[in-house]
Amino acid sequence: MNHLHLTRRQLLGSLGLSVGAPALSSLLASESEAGQGLPHFPPKAKRVIYLMQSGGPSHVDLFDDKATLKKMQGEEVPESILQGLRQTTMTAGQKSKPCMAAAWNGSKRGDSGMWVSDLLPHTASVVDDLCFIRSMHGEQINHAPAMTQILTGHNLPGRPSIGAWLTYGLGTMAENLPSFVVMTSQDKQGSCGQLFFDYYWGAGFLPGKHQGVPFRSAGDPVLYLSNPKGISRKARRQMLDSLAEMNQMAHARFADPEIETRISQYEMAFQMQASVPELTDFSNEPQSVLDMYGPDVHRKGSYAYNCLMARRLAERGTRFIQLMHAGWDQHGNLPNQLPIQCQDTDQPSAALVKDLKAKGLLDDTLVIWGGEFGRTPYVQGDITNASAHGRDHHPRAFTIWMAGGGIKPGTIYGSSDEFAFHVAENPVHIRDLQATLMHLCGIDHERFTYRHQGLDFKLTGVEPARVVSEVLA
Template identity: 40%
Template structure:
């Protein structure tokens, strides 16, 4: 909470205590996440002035209005899932090009759709939608360590002396929100490790651009009735009046405009957001399609359904995560369990968005921070591979049933259509109507951007 000058005592409570009590529950949580030190000054006499979260004009025509990122945390093994390597299958037990013993996948692959795309038996539901997917198969990144690679995937730079804003925060900064009653950026069950809050933070961007963290098991209380409470509205009106009076005084801190906007948004959000996260009112047929069930085994399914509801309501960026893909051991059973948790729900999300007419304006990104080696590690495992791995996109702005780039015959190195993480980010921003070279923020005497000083848009995948 910023320090304010001249904090008066009201009814035995300090002004700071009144601020906190007025925002009881989710309202106060939202305030903490929405305050920004550099929020533009608001003029009380001009209430119609657009706030920092208002919708903004993109640099060029938009292909995608929003993004859902399905993050497979821990590095999915590509040659066991979506990147079929027949030469690797025939070379089981031989010495690999980089040393080590080549290890064929234990899972069967088959061709699906009109495109004849190869997909592992681990993903039978997603396989039915391959003609909607756009594969990027020549990705590479900089570091084989999970924390740094995950941070780089989310912020464009591995953790160094200066933490960078997340992809979602850059999108909020560049485009604002579509719905002022809900957050523009939501992350559901983000992994606590591998960077934690850095992956959805705003770093040196104003704090109101950071992601709002929620849970798929009721992290947010149902405050619908409280949101309508007349007393609470009066409390907030009192606080806002005090803020505006203080803001009109000479030398008032710039943060007050952020306070004012944050409380208004938090008041609206506490009634709307819990309702959006309540999937119990969905038809049973929809719950069954996603595979929703109680407990940890149904977490990803719940997240995907919440993501659809949030996106439909105008949330610009939603991330859902499935941890546990770090298969240095127990590769076979681990892949079976993780694929079972993610296959049906991912396919249902694609089908649901398509049926609702939302897939044409929503971009789906599916993948990990890096991939796995074609050689064995121990009895039943694969080590990290940062030199060649795939991800896939679907929906707005990308070519359906398309594959761009490739790795070598063993899946070790990207050889065609090579794309660095910076290139992936540049392409995503382009799909959202933003020029990655123009989306900059001046901090500490330098103009920063998501792609740093690199990044090339993969125009080949644009529809």
């Protein structure tokens, strides 16, 4: 070791050889945990289920019907609305940008009077349990940077995801399951799928043990969950105990936090060998519950299956559950593809809200449904050809919904303009959504920071962000 270049951790590690591992652990405690008096105040939400609809659901077709678009169907969107704003390369060179109204009927539902498309009858049945924000907005016009920003607070990879921030700050509630689980799905036809990058659920510069654990859609939910032939559970336990002793000695010497991650992940893997088979066994679920999630609930890796898994994880103590469903990127063939996505996701999403409510979990579980952006109110392609037109990406105004966990039910907040293009009132930036999520979990987003490379980082970054108090119960 070059003593001219000792880091603080190396110094503490060398001290650990003389003062012992217990003393070293206490010296390092402030660095391996948030250590910021969390939660800052009593949380309304103990856990979060994020139903991420990857690709950008069309707010115009599903939630934000506009009379002006109907009146001007096929006519050009005025330049006063377009304002020369940046567009994707897919429509930037498209000379004509004709208005396209919602292609499906809908109506105002529930006591709140929220307009919901007929494509979402199950969501329509629970509108009075939901809070709709119709004034969401951001800046990123392409999928990966937009998804990265909404899930990590920055448009470039490398920052911790929301789930990592929460599990780092608030710790674990389950001893035998991960605190942060990710499940992915796509429609049965496999159309319009977006790539899912692991930094969407990564830990960034936080200790690696806080990254999301992906559950696979085929085979064992987690790789190498089963012991090899000839290895008993007792033998596995003895092997891990011996391995942990060696890792603890290495940690005492080098004080590398990733050694702690390795120890904890090996132990979690061992615990999951017993807990995951029970978690994934739906035989004890009443038939009425299975029917509520729809016919796809038994198909491993389907959105319906993942929604029921999310409820089972929630009741077993998993703190952050991130479902990612690909297929909402309808640049072409929107008339055929949008109904497919709605058929896959509508019933399970509504069932999850009903199921959590029936089990008394909705009050302290925050559920969020939405994509990384919406879709343009003008057409992409040929509006007269049902198999060759759709909508482009649109971050300047879109809709999400939330439920439970301290959210005011039956609420509609914010609105877009008459073209569903810009936010008209009560704007909610994605940073505001993140600040509100943290607040509901008992965290002041301004005070919750992590020092990295000499800077104090936080989920919501350095630009202004506010808690949207108007949607809180």
